[in-house]
Amino acid sequence: MATESIAWPVPDAGKPLVEQLHEWVTTVDHKRLGILYIVYALLFLVIGGVEATIMRIQLMRPQNDFVSPQVFNRMFTMHGTTMIFFVAMPLVFGFGNYLIPLMIGARDMAFPRLNAFSFWMTAFGGFLLYFSFVGGDGLYGAGNAPDVGWFAYAPLTSQTFSRGHSTDFWILSLLVSGFGSVGTAINIIATILCMRCPGMTLGRMPLLAWLNLTMAGLVILAVSPLTAAQAMLLIDRYLGAHFFDTQAGGSAVIWMHFFWIFGHPEVYVLVIPAFAFASEIIPVFSRKPIFGYPVMVAATLCIGFIGMSVWAHHMFTVGMGAGANTFFVLSTMAIAVPTGIKIFNWLATMWGGQIHFKAPMLFCAGFLFQFLIAGLTGVMLSVAPFNWQLGNSYFVVAHFHYVIVGGILFTTFGAFYYWFPKMSGRMYNEALGKLHFWLFFIGFHLTFDFMHIPGILGMPRRIYTYEPGRGWELWNVVVTIGAFFQAAAILIFVANLVWSYFKGTLAGSDPWDAWTLEWSTTSPPPSYNFAELPEVKSRRPLWDLKHPEDPDWRYE
Amino acid sequence: MQGGARIALMPGCGLAMSAFAQSASSPTSIFAPQSTPAQSIFDLSLFVLMVTGAIFIVVFSLLVYAVVKFRKRGAEGSEPAQVYGSSQVELAWTVIPILIVVVLFLATARVIAGIQNPVRPTNALEVTVIGHQFWWEYRYPSLKVVTANELHLPVGEPAFLTLLSADTDHSFWVPRLGGKTDLIPNHPNSMWMDPREAGLYLGQCAQYCGTQHAKMLLRVYVQSREDFDRWIRDQSQPASGGQRIFETLSCVNCHTVTGTSAKGRFGPDLTHLMSRETIASGAAPNTPGNLRRWMQDPGVIKPGSKMPAMGLSDPELDALTAYLETLR
Numbered sequence: 001m002a003t004e005s006i007a008w009p010v011p012d013a014g015k016p017l018v019e020q021l022h023e024w025v026t027t028v029d030h031k032r033l034g035i036l037y038i039v040y041a042l043l044f045l046v047i048g049g050v051e052a053t054i055m056r057i058q059l060m061r062p063q064n065d066f067v068s069p070q071v072f073n074r075m076f077t078m079h080g081t082t083m084i085f086f087v088a089m090p091l092v093f094g095f096g097n098y099l100i101p102l103m104i105g106a107r108d109m110a111f112p113r114l115n116a117f118s119f120w121m122t123a124f125g126g127f128l129l130y131f132s133f134v135g136g137d138g139l140y141g142a143g144n145a146p147d148v149g150w151f152a153y154a155p156l157t158s159q160t161f162s163r164g165h166s167t168d169f170w171i172l173s174l175l176v177s178g179f180g181s182v183g184t185a186i187n188i189i190a191t192i193l194c195m196r197c198p199g200m201t202l203g204r205m206p207l208l209a210w211l212n213l214t215m216a217g218l219v220i221l222a223v224s225p226l227t228a229a230q231a232m233l234l235i236d237r238y239l240g241a242h243f244f245d246t247q248a249g250g251s252a253v254i255w256m257h258f259f260w261i262f263g264h265p266e267v268y269v270l271v272i273p274a275f276a277f278a279s280e281i282i283p284v285f286s287r288k289p290i291f292g293y294p295v296m297v298a299a300t301l302c303i304g305f306i307g308m309s310v311w312a313h314h315m316f317t318v319g320m321g322a323g324a325n326t327f328f329v330l331s332t333m334a335i336a337v338p339t340g341i342k343i344f345n346w347l348a349t350m351w352g353g354q355i356h357f358k359a360p361m362l363f364c365a366g367f368l369f370q371f372l373i374a375g376l377t378g379v380m381l382s383v384a385p386f387n388w389q390l391g392n393s394y395f396v397v398a399h400f401h402y403v404i405v406g407g408i409l410f411t412t413f414g415a416f417y418y419w420f421p422k423m424s425g426r427m428y429n430e431a432l433g434k435l436h437f438w439l440f441f442i443g444f445h446l447t448f449d450f451m452h453i454p455g456i457l458g459m460p461r462r463i464y465t466y467e468p469g470r471g472w473e474l475w476n477v478v479v480t481i482g483a484f485f486q487a488a489a490i491l492i493f494v495a496n497l498v499w500s501y502f503k504g505t506l507a508g509s510d511p512w513d514a515w516t517l518e519w520s521t522t523s524p525p526p527s528y529n530f531a532e533l534p535e536v537k538s539r540r541p542l543w544d545l546k547h548p549e550d551p552d553w554r555y556e
Numbered sequence: 557m558q559g560g561a562r563i564a565l566m567p568g569c570g571l572a573m574s575a576f577a578q579s580a581s582s583p584t585s586i587f588a589p590q591s592t593p594a595q596s597i598f599d600l601s602l603f604v605l606m607v608t609g610a611i612f613i614v615v616f617s618l619l620v621y622a623v624v625k626f627r628k629r630g631a632e633g634s635e636p637a638q639v640y641g642s643s644q645v646e647l648a649w650t651v652i653p654i655l656i657v658v659v660l661f662l663a664t665a666r667v668i669a670g671i672q673n674p675v676r677p678t679n680a681l682e683v684t685v686i687g688h689q690f691w692w693e694y695r696y697p698s699l700k701v702v703t704a705n706e707l708h709l710p711v712g713e714p715a716f717l718t719l720l721s722a723d724t725d726h727s728f729w730v731p732r733l734g735g736k737t738d739l740i741p742n743h744p745n746s747m748w749m750d751p752r753e754a755g756l757y758l759g760q761c762a763q764y765c766g767t768q769h770a771k772m773l774l775r776v777y778v779q780s781r782e783d784f785d786r787w788i789r790d791q792s793q794p795a796s797g798g799q800r801i802f803e804t805l806s807c808v809n810c811h812t813v814t815g816t817s818a819k820g821r822f823g824p825d826l827t828h829l830m831s832r833e834t835i836a837s838g839a840a841p842n843t844p845g846n847l848r849r850w851m852q853d854p855g856v857i858k859p860g861s862k863m864p865a866m867g868l869s870d871p872e873l874d875a876l877t878a879y880l881e882t883l884r
Contacts, residue, residue, distance in 0.1 A: 246741035292640075292646050321672070345646070388736055
């Protein structure tokens with residue numbers, strides 16, 4: 001199964017730039033599409049970060065007038081939409097695309113052309129959203145971006161309250177990228193179910209494959225209602241239907257249900273792949289197999305299943321009645337159990353190991369710490385009466401950034417450093433990686449720890465300015481300072497990637513002494529991945545190869 | 557400030573402690589309850605904070621221990637013992653969280669029922685709250701009083717609010733008097749409160765409702781029964797005279813002044829405008845200068861306000877300001 005002897009050809013060398021670009025645009029190779037997703041997501045990460053920074057400067061002091069209310073409202077709408085749909089989702093799909101075939105010993109995804117189609121739909125969606133800056137109000141109105149918030153509650157999105165086309169750009173871009181997401185999800189499921197190499201039973205798959213399988217199932221279940229709702233909203237706006245048009249008897253609450261039955265599973269769509277990264281990185285850097293593999297799989301499926309029944313905890317203040325509120329309290333609290341199991345199993349994986357604190361592991365340790373807190377503030381928010389106070393305040397903003405930045409982005413940075421040698425063939429700079437970690441860690445905690453406090457002191461989200469004398473001033477200054485630390489860390493990260501791509505030391509096939517199949521082929525892998533398909537007998541095929549005296553398959 | 561230093565070390569506990577320390581100085585803290593629903597939320601919150609705080613301390617200690625104890629030291633050695641799992645410990649950290657969830661759930665269900673299904677006293681004060689872009693309309697149906705932006709309630713008596721919206725979603729949130737409840741068009745909601753101490757309670761709209769969501773501020777004046785009755789009596793009087801200039805302008809299309817031909821409902825009722833301390837839903841103090849500036853161009857005080865600049869001349873502005881000042 002070893003493919004060390006296959007020399008990596010250098011196909012790009014000598015070809016004219018146009019031809020190289022043409023190859024990228026027309027590629028159906030899962031690895032290139034994965035990298036396209038990732039680069040695209042990084043581009044939008046910077047854009048979304050700039051939007052966040054603008055908001056933080058505006059909120060640094062009360063009654064500030066750095067931007068107008070209209071601009072501020074566009075900034076938070078675009079920041080939320082961008083970060084979820086055009087940063088987090090492409091990152092998830094990018095790593096999934098790149099890693100899944102390699103880790104299950106396949107030569108490509110099940111449907112390579114669907115794969116390319118899905119990427120370009122997603123990419124087109126993002127560009128369409130940003131075209132609204134130019135085209136939203138038409139050029140005579142100098143354009144504008146949507147300002148309805150990323151969950152776009154009705155009836156603010158109706159023609160009455162949202163003139164011009166900015167909301168249409170928002171609808172269409174999510175509609176289009178939604179098709180891309182469903183396409184990729186189908187592809188991931190088909191690949192994992194049908195393309196595994198000989199010997200790789202479902203129970204021998206790397207956890208990353210299990211978690212991405214769950215994620216893809218959730219995408220199909222969650223994105224479809226969103227797509228349906230967008231279509232209904234479009235019909236409302238242009239064909240005179242009244243699904244969400246409250247002035248004609250429509251229901252604003254129905255939109256909330258449609259949105260959140262997408263919106264909450266979406267959180268798991270993003271966080272389950274983050275769990276997947278942690279489940280691959282923590283064992284390798286602790287030098288132990290993942291603790292309790294079957295329970296980890298069961299907990300993941302459990303999270304996916306319960307995750308479909310918790311959406312209305314975003315709606316505790318909507319006036320649903322005591323019965324419905326009580327049900328969603330229970331389902332939401334229940335999800336803490338499988339999530340807790342995961343945290344304990346990661347801890348047990350580290351327990352008794354030899355933990356190497358390289359950049360990927362640093363980020364995963366940060367993730368464990370932050371995800372613990374995010375989970376606990378999540379339990380607070382699941383308590384409906386507490387939620388009546390905390391909901392829609394800066395406490396919620398802090399909580400979900402703890403999940404998305406402290407959890408998802410941290411593990412994703414870990415994944416960047418962990419798989420960068422595989423993708424580029426070169427090692428990143430470890431010192432810069434550690435500097436990135438510490439700067440980002442400090443910035444993250446300055447921003448999002450202190451952001452809880454104004455929420456507790458009554459500061460609602462989505463306000464472009466606030467009154468002095470409410471005890472919010474100091475905390476907002478600290479939060480803004482943290483944002484600049486994070487921005488600096490991101491610059492170091494991007495510089496590290498670019499520098500290492502050209503100047504890093506050669507990585508070799510297996511720089512981490514790891515155990516899954518992607519490390520058995522060259523770095524970067526050839527377009528066909530494996531010269532001959534590997535055959536596996538356990539969950540850690542490379543461990544078996546390196547330790548013939550003590551192989552895993554004796555214990556599984 | 558010392559609370560700040562602690563937070564950097566221990567986010568979970570530090571946050572709670574610092575917020576408690578701050579709650580005394582903030583007029584909108586959720587940890588300074590002044591009504592029965594707010595108090596029962598606060599008591600439940602303390603219980604939840606204690607449980608989650610304990611979980612944090614246990615798991616955080618384990619994490620720190622693992623990171624310190626098991627970090628690789630010195631040169632590359634042999635691989636550590638390969639452990640694949642343990643049914644007993646995994647069962648333990650499944651069952652214990654389930655028990656904690658059951659306890660938290662039962663405590664929560666009890667408070668939900670207490671707040672959402674209250675016994676409604678027959679003499680409770682009824683107020684209809686209508687959210688508008690970007691101001692609040694208050695109607696006391698049994699007392700025949702209509703006002704805007706400044707809600708008055710008697711101290712120590714239960715008030716039941718019916719929450720409606722004239723346009724988009726809004727949310728009524730006065731943290732010291734209770735949790736928030738949304739105002740949604742075509743979806744009437746209700747909430748109740750029984751403020752325990754007289755005084756001014758602040759809050760603001762907590763559901764994004766458009767351009768000026770940030771300046772849709774809430775002011776609740778809790779008064780002794782006598783003061784409240786006096787206020788109701790004053791508000792029930794028709795407007796004083798001198799309205800000619802007002803009635804000849806388009807003001808009447810959107811505003812009501814009882815006893816005149818002004819019967820518009822798109823904007824706030826102005827019959828007793830001068831009894832309020834603020835204008836534009838708390839955006840500015842109610843002074844003659846601010847009134848004049850507001851009428852000249854509302855966008856200066858509140859860009860995105862639904863009231864247009866009417867293009868009034870200086871003499872018209874002076875006359876109107878003088879008239880509004882008589883609306884006591």
